[in-house]
Amino acid sequence: MKRIIGFLTLLSLLVLTACSSQVTDPKTDAWDSYQKRGALTIGFDNTFVPMGFQEKNGSNVGFDIDLANRIFEKQGLKVNWQPIDWDMKETELNNGTIDLIWNGYTQTEERAEKVNFSLPYMANEQVLVAKKASGIQTPTDMKDKVLGAQAGSSGYLKFEEYPDLLKQYVKNNRATQYQSFNEALIDLENDRIDGLLIDRVYANYYLTQKGVLEDYQVFPVGFPEEAFAVGIRKSDKTLQERLNQGLLELYQTGQFQEISDKWFGDDVASKQLKEEAKK
Incomplete structure (x- = not known):
């Protein structure tokens, strides 16, 4: 009986979603x-x-x-x-x-x-964001470091398309993918990643709103303008x-x-x- 009730509840939700x-x-x-x-x-x-x-x-x-x-x-x-x-x-x-x-x-x-x-x-342009304390100021400084990027973002697509600019340096030649930049920035703040590939407009706004822009390096990687x-x-x-x-x-x-x-x-x-x- 519980299964039947559960099924009917789920069905009603699906119908409501479809109608709305x-x-x-x-x-x-x-x-x-x-x-x-x-x-x-x-x-x-x-x-x-x-x-x-x-x-x-x-x-x-x-x-x-x-x-x-x-x-x-x-x-x-x-x-x-x-x-x-x-x-x-x-x-x-x-x-x-x-x-x-x-x-x-x-x-x-x-x-x-x-x-x-x-x-x-x-x-817009893609930039790399890293803590100033990390000493990361250029793409080559990311050698064997952990990189983050949003899944499906233009930054991640360019990371794959232009491997000589950044991919060849980072740890395991791959980027940790996130569903949102918020998640990625939290991991950057807590040192779970060393650098984040991100849209400049998002990086500047987020870091400014948090009052920590001066604590981070924000620099272009060399990808074409967007x-x-x-x-x-x-x-x-x-x-x-x-x-x-x-x-x-x-x-x-x-x-x-x-x-x-x-x-x-x-x-x-x-x-x-x-x-x-x-x-």
Whole structure:
């Protein structure tokens, strides 16, 4: 009887979950569907400060959160923010369980095989973070040291793609993978890893908020420069057009700069977005 009750409880939860979530047909241009339901779903890593993260009170905040909410509010659409396993982001998108990947998502050739991208809207680079007390100041100083990286991140992809820059030095030629940068930074603080490969924007914000930036070395490894963009299903052509239009309008009206100043104290727009906005 207990097993039957347990099964029925589980079944009811699954039914409620299915009814409460909207799965988009991944093979179609779904703009009409978004308009009919008045909403779309964006997948994000809810620990990635300051791009998009969850506060203690449960609210979702961040630079990307503000940008997306502002753009789709003008389109008459509500954004449902869906925390996801970052390592499964493209699978979630192409299964239709989310409609966009928007959370400090780096544009790469490998990812372009699976998704389309919006205009790149923000520049970024991968950096190595290590305690100053460790004496680590260059990639070669990581020889036989333990490295951490987020699973599925652009940093980890570049670690594998350019082995001569960092991989050849670190212990066992591998990186300890974490589900979130928060976990990795905690391990770095407690000396369970010696260095962390991470987005500069995250590293600077996190260490500044903790008041410990001066205790750490933050330096580039030599990987090519990056740009953040929004990941879109290849079939969603109209959504891609509306999103690009929204980014340009935000910059042309100064709203992008307003949001950027709120989170970074500076205009972090990519060179391409600035140039396109002038046309």
